[in-house]
Amino acid sequence: MITATNLTKRYGRVTALDNVSFTITAGEAVALWGANGAGKTTTLRCLLGVQGFEGHLTINGIDVHTQGKAARAAIGYVPQETVFYDMSVLETLHFYARLKKTDSGRANAVLEQVALVEHCAKRVNMLSGGMKQRLALAVALLADPPVLVLDEPTANLDVKAQRDFIHTIQQLNQSGKTIVFSSHRLDEVIALGSRVLVLSDGRLSLECPPHELATKLGLHRWLRIWVPAHHKENTLKVLESQGYAIMPNGRSVYVQVNLGGKIAPLRSLELANIPIEDFDLLDGDLALKEENHD
Amino acid sequence: MIDLATVQAITAKELRDALRNRWFVVFTVAFAGIALALSTMVRPTGTFTHALSYTRTAASLVNLVLLFVPLIGLTLGSANLASDRETGALTYLLSQPVSRVEVLLGKYFGLAGALLATLTLGFGAAGLALALQGVAQETGSYLMTVLLAYLLALAMLSLGFLLSSVAKKTTTALGGALFLWLFLVFIGDLGIMGTSVTMKFPIEGVFFVTAINPLQMFKIASILSIQANLEVLGPAGLYATDQFGALLLPLLLVGLLLWIVLPLLAAATTFSRQEKFTYREARS
Numbered sequence: 001m002i003t004a005t006n007l008t009k010r011y012g013r014v015t016a017l018d019n020v021s022f023t024i025t026a027g028e029a030v031a032l033w034g035a036n037g038a039g040k041t042t043t044l045r046c047l048l049g050v051q052g053f054e055g056h057l058t059i060n061g062i063d064v065h066t067q068g069k070a071a072r073a074a075i076g077y078v079p080q081e082t083v084f085y086d087m088s089v090l091e092t093l094h095f096y097a098r099l100k101k102t103d104s105g106r107a108n109a110v111l112e113q114v115a116l117v118e119h120c121a122k123r124v125n126m127l128s129g130g131m132k133q134r135l136a137l138a139v140a141l142l143a144d145p146p147v148l149v150l151d152e153p154t155a156n157l158d159v160k161a162q163r164d165f166i167h168t169i170q171q172l173n174q175s176g177k178t179i180v181f182s183s184h185r186l187d188e189v190i191a192l193g194s195r196v197l198v199l200s201d202g203r204l205s206l207e208c209p210p211h212e213l214a215t216k217l218g219l220h221r222w223l224r225i226w227v228p229a230h231h232k233e234n235t236l237k238v239l240e241s242q243g244y245a246i247m248p249n250g251r252s253v254y255v256q257v258n259l260g261g262k263i264a265p266l267r268s269l270e271l272a273n274i275p276i277e278d279f280d281l282l283d284g285d286l287a288l289k290e291e292n293h294d
Numbered sequence: 295m296i297d298l299a300t301v302q303a304i305t306a307k308e309l310r311d312a313l314r315n316r317w318f319v320v321f322t323v324a325f326a327g328i329a330l331a332l333s334t335m336v337r338p339t340g341t342f343t344h345a346l347s348y349t350r351t352a353a354s355l356v357n358l359v360l361l362f363v364p365l366i367g368l369t370l371g372s373a374n375l376a377s378d379r380e381t382g383a384l385t386y387l388l389s390q391p392v393s394r395v396e397v398l399l400g401k402y403f404g405l406a407g408a409l410l411a412t413l414t415l416g417f418g419a420a421g422l423a424l425a426l427q428g429v430a431q432e433t434g435s436y437l438m439t440v441l442l443a444y445l446l447a448l449a450m451l452s453l454g455f456l457l458s459s460v461a462k463k464t465t466t467a468l469g470g471a472l473f474l475w476l477f478l479v480f481i482g483d484l485g486i487m488g489t490s491v492t493m494k495f496p497i498e499g500v501f502f503v504t505a506i507n508p509l510q511m512f513k514i515a516s517i518l519s520i521q522a523n524l525e526v527l528g529p530a531g532l533y534a535t536d537q538f539g540a541l542l543l544p545l546l547l548v549g550l551l552l553w554i555v556l557p558l559l560a561a562a563t564t565f566s567r568q569e570k571f572t573y574r575e576a577r578s
Contacts, residue, residue: 050388069393072391072392073391079385081382083386085383086314099390099391100390101299
């Protein structure tokens, strides 16, 4: 169980966390949601006891402030982007196993768990981003800790690697591990989380189940659909007639969708015999950024 | 409470990293090569015999050590923590169940091991070359020079770690290391010479100011162990011999030990107390 009471972190005059309090029970999967600078990573680093903070924070009854090392022993940490030393995969696991006071024989078990056995002799810098992230998870699992802390773990992964990684984390959560993770991705929060803590300017502004997040925050997603140029006009007509908010953009059209209705615009176009060349799903702000780039 | 097993694990990793470091290997080969060359080239002036000696080889190696060892010690030490901090590897290491002091000590001992191995190889190669040519006298002064070189290397490494614990960027740490090297090797000496001439420093003042420099401590102690007096250093040397007598060498050894321990303690204190992440780094 994790208990944070009045967690406050200041960097000079900037308050990164302002009296944040929460409790996470064993076996929960809790997402930290918020914009850049909201305090997600700061919260995770406080959990790890690697930075000073005000307030009280315990992990399984261990006071993070006074027993940082013992608290870290109860946590497996996966950063957004792990920088490993220049060693082979197996050497890396043996090194961290020594730091975690774990039998180095565990290395083979965790390699199997993250499907990296065949890459164990490779140097870490030869691994892809997804494999490095799996290795970070393997390191996190070495001592079989009760808590996993993940800082935007899939941010740098391709779609398939994201899906595989989330699946592995889901399995770990089902096996009883407590998961605390930060994320920008709504689908990830919904797939993994059992509860969401929304941080805003260092404050805990909302706490809700993941499926309520989009409604409560007024979040929406954009479906970007590419159609042949000569079907563009008809596409806009069909989508408008269905009541969708749309944004034409070159050969593509952005369609605002809610979380449960992503497939509906595609079906409408299919029924109207409009061929779809490609599509992509984007968060609201991401779509607008792309719009600006275009 | 420091966990020695953790320190040992980090030491082993650092040692392995250093042995894989291309620049470190180049330095080791160069130092061993020059030391070997000096051992076979140095002979008494005006003779054409192969009358080689450990004392003369040690005296020649003193100058080599004075130039190279501070450079490699300072740069290795200063780049270590700073570069790990810059790449993010340090953050990940510190998120493991380790303490900051354990990390610092592990890294220090690992690099110290690598540095001492380099010196052992260089001095060892030169010593072996002399032994193979039948030279057997004055090995004591040679071994004393080796010991002093070890102490100097560790002192420079400690200073390097102090720079590394303060600097946020590798370039800053390396810049600081190079400046410190220049200061200790060249500027310090010239400054003291110039100041003592213009300000008419008393001889004891000149000696004390000079002897604070760990490089000078090494040099004076080496000369003492090689020829038992400091005539070669002029009036300041004579003053030191006269003032301290047999106590001078032990005092210099203690001085070098302090140059190892104090900067390392300062580095450990700085590294343990400093805020681990800046706000910009922590922005999620």
